[in-house]
Amino acid sequence: MPTITIDGEKYQVDGDQNLLSSCLTLGLNVPYFCWHPEMGSVGACRQCAMIEYKDSEDQSGRLIMSCMTPVRDGGIYSVNAETAKEFRGSIIEDLMTNHPHDCPVCEEGGECHLQDMTEMSGHTMRRYRGTKRTHRNQYLGPFINHEMNRCITCYRCTRFYNDYAGGNDLQALGRNHQVYFGRQQEGRLQNGFSGNLVEVCPTGVFTDKTFSAHFVRKWDLQTAPSICEHCAVGCNTAPGARESGNGHDPMLRRITNLYHHDINGYFLCDRGRFGYEYVNSPTRIDQVLSARNEELIGSTADTKDQLHRQVNPRDGVLHLSVQITAAQRKLRRIIGIGSPRASLENNYALRQLVGLDNFFSGLNRLDQHLLQLVNNIHSDNRITSPNTPEIETADAILIIGEDIYNTAPRIALAVRQAARNRQKKQAQDLKIPLWQDTSVRQLEGDPSPIIFIGTEFTELTDIATTTLFESPERVTLFTQALTQEISKSSKQSTEISPEFQKEVNHTAEILLKATNPLIISGISSRHLDTLNAVANLARVLSNHRKVPTKLYLNCGEVNSLGMIQLFNEKEGSLEQLMESLSVSDKEIPTSLIVLENDLYRRLDTPSVEKLLSLVDEVILIDTLLTPTAKRANWIFPASTTAESQGTYVNNNGLAQRFYAVYEGKGYIQESWRWLVDAVDFCTEKSENYSVLRSWKHSTDLSDALAREIYTLKVLAEIGPNEDFRIDGLKVARQSARYSGRTAIHAQQHVSETPPIKDPDAPMNFSMEGIHNPNKTQLQANIWSPGWNSNQSIFKFQQQVGGERKGGPSGKYIEFSQHSTQDSNVSEETSVKPTETSNNLQMLPIYRLFGSEELSNQSMSFSEVIEAPFILMHPDEISQYDTQEGELVDIETNCGNYRAEIKGSNTIPHGCIGVPFGLPGLESLAPQIPGYASLRPAVTPAISEEQ
C-alpha cells in the first residue's frame, strides 16, 4: 500500500483509488461535485483541487484535481494549502453566479451537496453583479421535479442516467454557458432508475415530487434502517416519517437509499423509491372492522361481500380469543394462511398459534413448488447465490426466463454494469485506472457476453449480446440442450433445429470460456421444468468448472424464501388446504386466519370462492383493503414494513432485519401482536399458548424461530436486540435538529406527551439517545457534520465504496444441505389445457410499475401503471378480427377480462403475454400459465373482473 503525506500527516492508502477517494476514505473533508463513488471521475467541476508538491523542498507545489490524480507512493499533497483553498473558493463562487437563491423553496435545502460545499469552501458573499442565466423547467413525470436554474453542470445526471442506468431520454442540451439537462420533449423519464437522480444530483435540479407533496426537511424525518418490500432483492432503505401537526395521522414521507455493499450499493429502483405511498393510502386499514349483518338497500356491493363497521379493538381481540379457546377445546378448527409478503416473525406467530398442520402458505401449488425448488437448489453446495458486486464483476451472464428489469430491478442495474467488464479488462490491460470514467468508456471493445432467453426482456436489450424470445417450453429445451452440450453428454435431443443448436453451442462456448460466468433465473416464468433445467445446468457447469456456479434466482416477493422455510417439502399450498377442508369434519366450525395475503392474487376466483365457502369465518390481518377483505368477517389492521420490526429473507438467502420507522396510525400493530393479544385474553392453559404469551418483543420471536427452525438459526445473530445500548443509551430515530417537538401537537394539548416507547428495537421514537451509532447497523440518518447531504455516506463506510462501518447487516441463512438429485422434475402441476376452445397460452409478463401488489396503491403510480393490456405477436393479431390498440375480451375458465391488445415481437406464436398483477387483471395472474381465448370486445362492456 502506498504511503502519502497530506498536510504533513502520513497515511497508508489503497493504490487503486484516486487521490480524492483516498482522502475521503481517510475522513478528510475535500469538496467535490462531479465525482461519484460509483461512477468515477471526469474532472468536470474543478472543485476538488489540491496541491501536489514535487518533494519536501517544494514550497509552492502545483494545483491538481484530486479526483483525476492517481495516488503516488511517497506523494506529498495538501488540502488546506492557501492556494488550493483560494482556488476552490473561486470555483464555487463561479458556480454560484447563476444560482437562483431559492433554497427556502427548494426540496433539496438542508440536504444539499451544493450548500455543503459552498459552506466548506468558505464562499459567503456574492460579488457578481451581472444577470443570472435562467432556464425553463420540464415536466418529467409524477416522480421527479425539474428546476433547471439550480444546475451547476456537473454532468452527474446524464452520466448516471445514460452511462450507468442505460436511459436514453435525458440529455445535455445546448452548449457553453447554456447547457441544459432535460428531455427533448416534456414527459416522464422512462428509465426505471430515474429516482436516483434525486440523490445523484448535488443540487436541487431533480427532486422527489412525491416527497414534495408532504414535504419536510431532512432533519425533521424520523428514520430507521428498513428493507424495501416491493421485490425480493432486499435493498436497504432509509424511510423517513414524521407526524403531522394538522390533526392528520403520522405519515411515511419518503424512501431514500441506505447503502448496503452487497445488495443495493448507492442506487434504488423507482418502484422501491416511490412505491412507499401505499402506506399512506386511503385504502389502508387502521381500525378493527367487523362484518355487520344488516344489508344495505341499494348497495352496489357484490352479494357475498361483507359490509364492515368499526369496532372497539378489544371486542375484536376478545372474539379472536374466544375462537382460539374453542379451538383448544376441539370445538373449532383454526386454519392459518401465511404470506410471502409478511415477515418471518408474523408467519411464525401464526404457525405457532394454529400448529403446523393447520398452517398454509397462501400460495397456489405451482408457486409453492417453485419456491421449494428454489430452496432445494440453494441447498446444493455446487451452487452459490451471487450478491450484487459479484454480478457486476461476472464476465458472462446467461439470463433464463427472467425479465429482471421488471421483477428484480436492482439486479438489472448490476447486470448492466457487468456488460462493461470486457471494456474494464481492456482498460486494466492498458493501465488505465477504472475510476477514469470517460477514458474507460471511450475504449472500443466488445461488450461482455450477456445472453437472454425467455419471453420478455425489458430495458436490457441494448446490452444483451444474444436475445432469444421463446416460449417457456422452448426455454426449457434450450437449457436442457445447453446442459447436455456442457456435460458433453452423448444423447442428443432430436427436437432441436440446427439454428437453435447453433445458439446452444455458442452459449456453451461462452459459458465455458468465461472465468466468472453467472446464471440468472427465477420463478417469474412460473415454469417448474425451466427452473429444474436451470438447476441442472448450474450443477453441470459446476461439475465441469470444479467451482460452485453462481446462480441468481429471483423469488418474486420480499419474504418468499423466508416463508418457505416454515413449511415441509411439498406441503402448505392452498390446494392442499382445500383438500383438507373438503374431507374434514363438517360438524366442527372452521375459522380461517389470513395473514397479510390477498387470496384472489393466489388462486383463480372460483377456487377462492370455493375455499371461502368451506370455512365458517374469515379473519383477515392485513394492511390494505384487498378483495379478500370484502369477504372477511373480521379485519385487523396490520403494520407495514416501515411501521414494524421483523426479518425478511432475500433472493440470496440473506436474512435482514428491518426496524420500525414510526408508529402507525389508528390501531395498527404488528400482525403477531394481534395474535399474542388474543392469546393473552384466552382462559385456556396450554404449553403452546404460554409460548405465545411469553413474546413481548419482536426479537423474542426471532430467537424462537432461530431455535426451532434449523435453517433460520442465524436469526438469533442478526442485529442487536432490544437490550442493546451504547453508553447506556438507545439509538435516536430523530436527528438532533428535529424541530417542533413542543408545538406539533400543541393544538390538541399544550402539554407534551411522552414519546412512544419501542419494545422491539434498541431505538427511541425521539431525539433522545445516540445519534451516530456508527459501530452498529442501526445508522439510517446519513448525516455528518458539514455533510448534510447523502454524500456523507462515505463517513459511514470502511472505505469509499466499501462495507459499512457497522459491518454488513443481515446474515445468510443456512439452507439444509440434503443431497439433491440431479434431476427432480416435478410430475404434477404441468398445466394441461382443459378446454380446447381456449387455445392461447398465457405467459406472465411483468411491469416495474403494476406487477407488485403493495406499490400499486401508491398515489403517484396511478399515472404510470398501464391500463389493462395483453401482448401478442403482431402477425397473429389480425387472426382475431382486431388490431393493435383495440380492446379485446379474454376468456378463461374462470372469467372474462377486457384489455387492450398490443403487438410485441417477443411473444411466441400461440401465446399471449399477460401482465402479472396489473390493476384490473390481478385475478388473471393465478391462472398463468393457463389457456385463454380472445375475441374482439363488444359493447356494452362486461365488467372487467368477471
Add this chain to the structure above:
Amino acid sequence: MNTSIWITLLNIFGVLIATVLLAAILTWGERRLLGFWQDRPGPNRVGPFGTLQVIADMIKLFFKEDFTPRFADIPVFVLAPTVVMATMLIAFAVVPMSPSIGVADLNIGLLFVLAMSSIAVYSIILGGYASNNKYALLGGLRAAAQTVSYEVFMGLSLMGVVMMSGSFNLRDIVIAQADTWFIVPQFLGFIVFFIAGIAESRRTPFDLPEAEHELTAGFHTEYSGMKFGMFFVGEYLAVILIAALITTLFLGGWHGPLLPPIIWFCLKTAFLVAIFILLRAALPRPRYDQLMKFGWKVMLPLSLVNLLATAGILLWIA
C-alpha cells in the same frame, strides 16, 4: 393590685408586642432597604410606601396550606419552629431598654441571653431532622456545627465587658458605660461579638444552614405556612436581639445626650439592624470550610487575646 405590677405587666406586654411587631415590620424594612441598595424600590404597592406589605404577608402565611410531609417526624416537626420564637422572645426579658423599661433584672442576665440564643439552635436542628429530607438535615447539621463553633468565642468575647463592669447584670453593664462606651476599650471584643452575633442569628454571610444555592432552603425546606413564618420571625427576632445586645454591651445602652433614653436605645439598635441588612446586601456567602476555619483559627484566638489583654490591663491598673 399595685402600680408596680401594672408597670411590670406593661413592661412585659410592651416589650413582647414591640419586639414581635418590630420583627414583622423588619420583614418589610429589610426588603425595602435591600431594594434601595439594589437601585429598585422594593415592596411599595401595599399601603403607603408598601408598609402594609407586612399585613399582606401575614395573611398569606396564615392562609397558605400548612403542609406537613407524610415522611416527617410530625410532633417534632410541629414543635421545632416554636422553639426559636419562644427562646428569642424570652431572651428579650433581660434586655434593659431604658432605666425604666425592661422586664427582668437578672443578676446573670448575660448568661441567660447566651443560654437562650443557644437553645434557639435546637429549633433548627430539630426542624432539619424532623423534616426527614436530605437538604433539611444537612442544613440542621450545619447550624449545629456553626453554633458550636461560634458560641465559644461569643461568650469569651463578652468576658472583657464583664470584667470591666464587674457584673453579669445587663443593667449594671449599661450603667458602667455612663462615661465610656465599652466599644472603645473593648473594640476587639465588639468585633468578635458582632461577627459571632451574625453567625448566631444565621444571617448572611453566615446563612449556611439555609444556603439556597446548595440546599434548596436548608432546614426549612419542608416548612410552609405559619410554621415557616415562625422560623422567619425567629430570625428577625434574633437580629433585633443581637442588635439590642450589642447596644447594651458595647454602645452604652440607653445613654445619650438630649433625647430620652428609650429613643437612644432604639436608634442604636435600629442602626445596628441596618448594618446587618447592609451586610446581607453586600457580602457573599463563604464556603462552609472557610466559615469553620475563620471561626476556629481567627476568631477564637482573637477573643482569647482580647480576654488576656483585658485581664492583664485590669490587673495592671489595679
Add this chain to the structure above:
Amino acid sequence: MIASQIRSMWLVFKHLFRRNVTVQYPEEKPYLAPRYRGRIILSRDPNGDERCVACNLCAVACPPDCISLQKTEDPDGRWRPEYFRINFSRCIMCGLCEDACPTYAIQLTPDFEMCEYDRQNMVYEKEDLLIDGPGKYHDYSFYQVAGKAIKGKDKGQANNEAEPINVKSLNL
C-alpha cells in the same frame, strides 16, 4: 480582605442615593425599541401575499422547538405553510427564528403583554400570527429575489435575471 469587604459594603451603601431603575409598570410603560423581541408575527409582502414559504428554518432554529409548520404548494407555484403554529407557552422570545427567516416573514414585535389564564390559549395558529402589513421590511419580496417561477413572475423576471434560454435556438 477585610478592607475589600468594607469597601463593598460602602459601595452598596452608596446605592441608597442612586435613582431607582425600576419602571412602575403598568402605570408607566417602558420604552420598547422597534426591534424589541416580543410577540411573534407573520408578515406579508408588499403585494399582500403571505411571506412565509414554509422553509422550516425558523422551526429548526427554535431552541425550545415551539414552532411547527407544514409546507404545501399553491397552484400558482408558491410555497406556503398549510398550518403554522407557535406555542408561546414555550417560546423564550430569543429571536433566533427571525434571524433564521430568509424571507423576513417571521418578525418579533415590541409586545410582550400576552398573559392567559388557560395555557392552551398561548398556542397561536397562522390566523393569529398573520398581520396585514410587511412589518419592519417594507419593500422585500422573496420571489422577486429567488429564481423560482410563480404565477405572475416567470423565469427571467426576478431581479438580475436574464431571459430564459431556448436550447432549441441556434443562437446560443
